[in-house]
Amino acid sequence: MENKKTSKNFYIKYIFIFINFAFIGGLIEALSYFNDGMFTFMQTGNLISIFNNVFNGSGYSYLYPLISLIIFILGIFLILFIKKTIILKKSISYNIFSIVFMLILSFLYLFIPRDIIYEGFNFSKLLSIFINTLFGIVLLNTFTYFNDVVFVPTMMTNNIRMLTSLFFKYEEEHNKIELKKFESYLITIISFILGVVISFAFLSFKDNLFQVHIKNYEFNQNFIYVIAMLLLMVNLVLCTKIKQFISIDGKIKE
Numbered sequence: 001m002e003n004k005k006t007s008k009n010f011y012i013k014y015i016f017i018f019i020n021f022a023f024i025g026g027l028i029e030a031l032s033y034f035n036d037g038m039f040t041f042m043q044t045g046n047l048i049s050i051f052n053n054v055f056n057g058s059g060y061s062y063l064y065p066l067i068s069l070i071i072f073i074l075g076i077f078l079i080l081f082i083k084k085t086i087i088l089k090k091s092i093s094y095n096i097f098s099i100v101f102m103l104i105l106s107f108l109y110l111f112i113p114r115d116i117i118y119e120g121f122n123f124s125k126l127l128s129i130f131i132n133t134l135f136g137i138v139l140l141n142t143f144t145y146f147n148d149v150v151f152v153p154t155m156m157t158n159n160i161r162m163l164t165s166l167f168f169k170y171e172e173e174h175n176k177i178e179l180k181k182f183e184s185y186l187i188t189i190i191s192f193i194l195g196v197v198i199s200f201a202f203l204s205f206k207d208n209l210f211q212v213h214i215k216n217y218e219f220n221q222n223f224i225y226v227i228a229m230l231l232l233m234v235n236l237v238l239c240t241k242i243k244q245f246i247s248i249d250g251k252i253k254e
Helices: 001-036 043-055 061-090 093-108 124-139 157-173 176-204 222-243
Strands: none
Touching: 001 124, 001 176, 001 222, 043 061, 061 124, 093 124, 093 176, 124 157, 157 176, 176 222
């Protein structure tokens, strides 16, 4: 009985952590699109944008998605390297490491100066893209597996595809396992959408909210990352509580 209760508490905490991550994914991706005009979590659009800007002769515009793409590729290698050489060898929890790393990135984002432009190139935008892309890479590789379901908290294309196919399978076979998987994907997508909506709500009405100006620094412009930091802190606390159920590399112990 105690084991069942412990197991249930673990899964409640685990799925809550992931719902939070999907919500954070929506927050940050909407912020990236609103401020920088690009999706730093999804590289398909960046590939198209690179060649679109090159062929249209849009100055330095092609460099921003190109830099995001390069950071994304190098970042994946970095994450794999850290997992292999540091996490596993030093017996550090990957999930706790990744949350702390995202907290550091969130804190750094708050202090990006505005409008540092030299000969048409926006260095403030570059810093924003750099942090957002790194954040997305770490988020993409943290808490991505639950109850035989593989989640992607930053990219909804696969989640929507799985949602539709699982609903079709349930209608065809009436298998409750498929229904539970369907519900998991549905919750993930809804959480992401809520993150996007709340992000745009804050960003659209920022002139009427949190009007704090220190020289060229606007607090309200970065308030989305303050929300993300608070949610990450909640996830960090929850992660420490379920640490005994998670392997070093971040997978649920069988």
